[in-house]
Amino acid sequence: QVQLVESGGGLVQAGGSLRLSCAASGRSFNNYAMGWFRQAPGKEREFVAAISKSGSTTDYADSVKGRFTISRDNDKNTVYLQMNSLKPEDAAVYYCAARYTTRVVPFIDASNYGYWGQGTQVTVSS
Numbered sequence: 001q002v003q004l005v006e007s008g009g010g011l012v013q014a015g016g017s018l019r020l021s022c023a024a025s026g027r028s029f030n031n032y033a034m035g036w037f038r039q040a041p042g043k044e045r046e047f048v049a050a051i052s053k054s055g056s057t058t059d060y061a062d063s064v065k066g067r068f069t070i071s072r073d074n075d076k077n078t079v080y081l082q083m084n085s086l087k088p089e090d091a092a093v094y095y096c097a098a099r100y101t102t103r104v105v106p107f108i109d110a111s112n113y114g115y116w117g118q119g120t121q122v123t124v125s126s
Helices: none
Strands: 003-007 010-013 018-025 032-039 046-051 058-060 068-073 078-083 092-100 120-125
Touching: 003 092, 018 032, 018 092, 018 120, 032 068, 032 078, 046 068, 046 078, 058 068, 078 092
Parallel strands: 010 120
Antiparallel strands: 003 018, 018 078, 032 046, 032 092, 046 058, 068 078, 092 120
């Protein structure tokens, strides 16, 4: 079992940056692949970024490649999402998710994840 708590959301101007954090409780964080997803009003939840349990492999949605970076610190049980060059279309509630796995791969499908945080709001003004 793992519990996830996101933080770091807020209001930022277009072109600005934010860093989201997701703190995980429980043991064996390094056995969990992690992902970030987002959901804007009236839209379905969409994949943003994912990282393997070791941190060696990452994957990104095309819409955020080159602007967002996912990373993790297994000693701190935390995964991060550095978001640069933010655009109004990046505004959404951002969720982190965890999947227990023996595989060292990132997972991009939301159905692969069994644990979710409560979300943190990101607002981007134009």
